[in-house]
Amino acid sequence: MKHLIEFKKVYFTYEPEVADPPHALKGIDLQVEKGEFLAIVGPNGSGKSTLARHFNGLLLPSAGEVLIHHFSTSKSTAEQMTEIRKRVGMVFQNPDNQLISSIVEEDVAFGPENLGVPPKEIRRRVNRALAALNIFRYRRESICHLSEGQKQLVAIAGVLAMKPDCIVLDEPTALLDPFxxxxxxxxxxxxxxxxxxxxVFITHFMSEAVHFDRVVVMDRGEIIGDGPPTKIYSQSELIRGAGLDMPVPARLAAGLTEKGFPLNPGILRVEELVNSLCQLRSKI
Ligand SMILES: Nc1ncnc2c1ncn2[C@@H]1O[C@H](COP(=O)(O)OP(=O)(O)OP(=O)(O)O)[C@@H](O)[C@H]1O
Ligand SMILES: [Mg+2]
Incomplete structure (x- = not known):
């Protein structure tokens, strides 16, 4: 079966000239399928951003390979690299670093314009992307008048207008307020x-990762866990070993269970904690 994206034994060092250099990625094997909803978590310096930059050839493996639609990023021609960048869009932590124009709709049009998409089709794509992200009403606004969260949505709309198969977001919410x-x-x-x-959503917030279908845990350049959130968070040794926190509802549930309140097992989200508390209350 062909994967949308495949990492095969990928190693990466920022210092290739050094003898026996430190590696930011150490033998990463990872497949991403069409339509997946995947979070990558890991402590500071575990290699998340380095990994993210391999998804569309911003960085190339020191050893191993990354295949995007069976194009190897390290062997791609300039044309194939453009195709890869069309298919895999990137969004970074700080929207200010990736917004280019001063007006919302102009910024969203920038990517498809660069690809040579005809003007009518650009208009259609821009409107569609803005509508999909609920920011159509801001289309004529100056970007500097928007909140950080709205700016991040504009950055995502810009990627969406390129019609990608996959969006990789490197801590896109780190600078945002909870709302x-x-x-x-x-x-x-x-x-x-x-x-x-x-x-593919990279985050420090364990409470965000629980909303994804699959969670990949990184530690010191390696993948140490990969599976649905319920499986990953049931491995508390693995989570603690990587210096990560359990989500707050899970910690509360564990504390309450320890104190003799029999809550449902596997609680990760606030809604699940509330439901379980309500069920318990109706039994008392
Ligand atoms: N430009 C660079 N030059 C040299 N070393 C780097 C560079 N960027 C990252 N590193 C090193 O590579 C390793 C992985 O860093 P990376 O930024 O990928 O981790 P991260 O998981 O994204 O961390 P954070 O949570 O802080 O964003 C770290 O040891 C880091 O010091
Ligand atoms: Mg990072």
């Missing part, structure tokens, strides 16, 4: 469910 964070996450979920776009 904007929720808004970005909900919009990504919608794009994934309704447009079938694969989402």
């Amino acid at each position: 904007s964070r929720k808004q970005v996450l909900e919009n990504l979920q919608k794009l994934n469910r309704e447009e079938g776009i694969a989402v």
Whole structure:
């Protein structure tokens, strides 16, 4: 079976000239399928951003290879690299670093314009991307008048207008307030469910990762866990070993269970904790 994206034994060092250099990635094997909704978590310096930059050839493996639609990023011609960048869009932590124009709709049009898409089709794509992210009403606004969260949605719309198969987001919510964070996450979920776009979402927030179908855990340049959130978070040794926190609802549930309140097993989200507490209350 062909994977949308495949990492095969990928190693990466920032210091190739050094003898026996430190590696930021150490033998990464990872497959991403069409339409997946995937979170990557890991402590500081574990290699998440280095990994993210391999998804569309911004960085090339020191050893091993990354295949995007069976093009190897390290062996691609300039034309194939353009195709790769069309198919895999990147969004970074700080929207200010990737917004180019001063007006929302002009910024969203920038990517497809660069690809040589005809003007009528650009207009259609821009409107569609803005509508999909619920920011159509801001289309004529100056970007500097928007909140950080809205700016991040504009950055995502810019990627969406390129019609990618996959969007990779490197801590896109790290600088946002909780409301904007929720808004970005909900919009990504919608794009994934309704447009079938694969989402690879890198985060420090364990509470965000629980909303994904699959969670990959990185530690010191390696993947140490990969599976649905319920499986990953049931491995508390693995989570603690990587210096990560359990999501707050899970910690509360564990604490309450220890104190003799029999809550449902496997609680990760606030809604699950509330439901379980309500069930318990109705039994008392
Ligand atoms: N430009 C660079 N030059 C040299 N070393 C780097 C560079 N960028 C990252 N590194 C090193 O590579 C390793 C992985 O860093 P990376 O930024 O990929 O981790 P991260 O998981 O994204 O961390 P964070 O959570 O802080 O964003 C770290 O040891 C880091 O010091
Ligand atoms: Mg990083």
